[in-house]
Amino acid sequence: MITVNSKKTPFTFESVEPESGLRAALAMSRADIIGEVGACNLRGRGGAGFPTGTKWNLAAAARVKAGGTKYVVCNADEGEPGTFKDRVILSEHADLVFEGMTIGARAIGATVGIVYLRSEYVYLRPHLEQVLATRRQNTLLGTDIGGLAGFNFDIHIHMGAGAYVCGEETALIESLEGHRGEPRNRPPFPVDTGFNGQPTVVNNVETFAWVACILSRSANWFKAVGTAKSTGYKLFSVSGDCREPGVYEFPLGITVAELLEKVGGLDAKAVQVGGASGHCIPASEFGRRIAFEDISTGGAVIVFGPGRDMLAVARNFMEFFVEESCGQCAPCRAGNAKLLEGIEMLQRGDCSMQYVQELLGLCETMQLASKCGLGQSSPNAFVSIVKHFKDEIMGRTLAH
Amino acid sequence: MLAGQQQRLQADIRALVGRHGRDRSALIPVLQELQTMHATISDYAMQVVADELGIHPAEVYGVASFYAFLRPVSRGRFVFRLCGTISCELAGKARVARQLENDLGIRFGETTADGRFGLEWASCLGMCDQGPALLVNDRVYTRVTAEQVHAIIDECKGTFGAHAPQAVHS
Numbered sequence: 001m002i003t004v005n006s007k008k009t010p011f012t013f014e015s016v017e018p019e020s021g022l023r024a025a026l027a028m029s030r031a032d033i034i035g036e037v038g039a040c041n042l043r044g045r046g047g048a049g050f051p052t053g054t055k056w057n058l059a060a061a062a063r064v065k066a067g068g069t070k071y072v073v074c075n076a077d078e079g080e081p082g083t084f085k086d087r088v089i090l091s092e093h094a095d096l097v098f099e100g101m102t103i104g105a106r107a108i109g110a111t112v113g114i115v116y117l118r119s120e121y122v123y124l125r126p127h128l129e130q131v132l133a134t135r136r137q138n139t140l141l142g143t144d145i146g147g148l149a150g151f152n153f154d155i156h157i158h159m160g161a162g163a164y165v166c167g168e169e170t171a172l173i174e175s176l177e178g179h180r181g182e183p184r185n186r187p188p189f190p191v192d193t194g195f196n197g198q199p200t201v202v203n204n205v206e207t208f209a210w211v212a213c214i215l216s217r218s219a220n221w222f223k224a225v226g227t228a229k230s231t232g233y234k235l236f237s238v239s240g241d242c243r244e245p246g247v248y249e250f251p252l253g254i255t256v257a258e259l260l261e262k263v264g265g266l267d268a269k270a271v272q273v274g275g276a277s278g279h280c281i282p283a284s285e286f287g288r289r290i291a292f293e294d295i296s297t298g299g300a301v302i303v304f305g306p307g308r309d310m311l312a313v314a315r316n317f318m319e320f321f322v323e324e325s326c327g328q329c330a331p332c333r334a335g336n337a338k339l340l341e342g343i344e345m346l347q348r349g350d351c352s353m354q355y356v357q358e359l360l361g362l363c364e365t366m367q368l369a370s371k372c373g374l375g376q377s378s379p380n381a382f383v384s385i386v387k388h389f390k391d392e393i394m395g396r397t398l399a400h
Numbered sequence: 401m402l403a404g405q406q407q408r409l410q411a412d413i414r415a416l417v418g419r420h421g422r423d424r425s426a427l428i429p430v431l432q433e434l435q436t437m438h439a440t441i442s443d444y445a446m447q448v449v450a451d452e453l454g455i456h457p458a459e460v461y462g463v464a465s466f467y468a469f470l471r472p473v474s475r476g477r478f479v480f481r482l483c484g485t486i487s488c489e490l491a492g493k494a495r496v497a498r499q500l501e502n503d504l505g506i507r508f509g510e511t512t513a514d515g516r517f518g519l520e521w522a523s524c525l526g527m528c529d530q531g532p533a534l535l536v537n538d539r540v541y542t543r544v545t546a547e548q549v550h551a552i553i554d555e556c557k558g559t560f561g562a563h564a565p566q567a568v569h570s
């Protein structure tokens with residue numbers, strides 16, 4: 001059991017009065033709840049950055065098909081390499097997450113909530129079940145929640161089975177329905193046709209926790225922090241070559257250099273922002289901002305110290321994607337394998353610049369033609385490492 | 401497979417289906433618990449699950465073979481999954497990997513001859529700030545060193561009923 005959660009800064013989540021967000025929401029109309037979430041411009045904390053208010057609005061407007069219900073799904077399939085903030089949130093602030101889900105249910109009119117928990121976190125399940133049971137006892141789940149007649153909602157936990165691609169919302173829904181986790185074509189979008197064909201909202205663990213904070217404090221409080229396009233605070237999972245790895249809360253818009261100073265990694269030669277599917281930022285660009293309009297991220301920051309071999313880093317990422325590609329579409333299935341092969345050629349030192357250019361062309365094809373975010377973003381690390389570290393990766397000898 | 405074993409498997413599957421329901425969405429939870437009980441998902445088991453849920457066995461195989469934590473192969477009573485992803489690599493997973501192979505006497509992807517231990521790579525375990533991370537069944541070990549590997553294996557060997565099927569998580 002993990003007892004060390006490595007929180008490195010205070011979290012806003014600690015100072016928010018429990019259930020104050022839900023209380024406020026229950027006194028508001030559905031439209032007003034969504035209005036508040038929309039007004040603060042909260043964007044998805046899983047990494048894609050879709051505006052939460054817009055998503056909820058669509059789901060609220062969508063019609064339930066015969067005999068069904070709407071669903072609120074919490075995406076706890078935190079599989080992005082370098083990301084672990086959801087683990088910390090679920091271990092220490094599960095109540096806030098469930099509170100946020102309940103607010104979401106009220107806003108869109110859902111009666112069933114599901115936490116899709118990755119199987120690697122199965123040890124968290126007893127704790128989460130306990131928190132849910134306590135909430136049921138306190139009428140924060142179940143029927144007539146918080147004394148509001150007719151507001152019925154309950155949450156159950158559904159375990160994942162070890163597939164990174166299930167973090168993609170339509171693959172997650174496929175998995176919930178008992179199928180292989182293969183992403184669907186979009187449209188239709190889950191807000192209209194999701195779990196069991198019903199309107200479904202899928203949000204990240206952290207997004208739900210922020211919703212509860214926003215309803216407790218106000219949209220203006222949240223909006224006052226961050227940048228115009230990336231409002232609010234964000235949790236960062238920091239790992240790699242730094243003095244203080246762990247989970248940090250910073251306002252969005254922080255520069256890479258500012259972040260490195262706080263975590264004790266100023267001598268870094270590069271930083272991977274956004275996990276394996278994110279971008280590799282060299283020291284010359286440490287002035288850039290971590291925000292949706294500059295370097296977008298779900299919060300993963302992996303620090304590479306001065307001595308690190310960036311080609312070995314690229315290889316590790318590509319091995320990951322070859323393993324985790326669902327195999328459904330050709331650009332991703334074949335493309336990742338080709339890129340890994342190319343990296344192995346570079347490591348052996350028998351790759352021409354012409355072939356590297358061809359691989360970069362393949363990357364473009366993958367980014368354009370892959371069916372889901374996995375194949376669209378898996379070439380990012382390779383592209384940015386080739387771009388910034390050409391002197392390090394070309395003309396190697398085996399002794400390297 | 402002996403008739404008695406088949407009957408036991410059938411009874412286990414029926415009990416699981418009774419609990420999770422006959423919906424298609426029950427398939428993965430049923431397979432997960434079945435694997436926990438029997439340490440593997442056999443062809444016969446997939447056939448029975450398919451019959452119980454009213455779907456084709458190929459559908460069951462398709463799902464079981466898709467997920468890293470299911471996969472219809474015998475993988476041992478204790479499954480060692482070492483995180484292979486970048487932060488654990490930076491933290492020195494290579495030496496832990498080597499020592500696991502040495503102390504278990506098998507390579508990654510293999511199971512010991514007595515069926516007790518399986519060794520696999522895992523994609524990111526979400527312990528990036530405290531790597532190298534190792535998952536043994538449901539148990540997480542962090543900041544693992546090559547030196548500690550032997551003690552972790554011993555801990556498993558000393559577990560009561562180490563030869564028996566895994567306990568059912570419900």
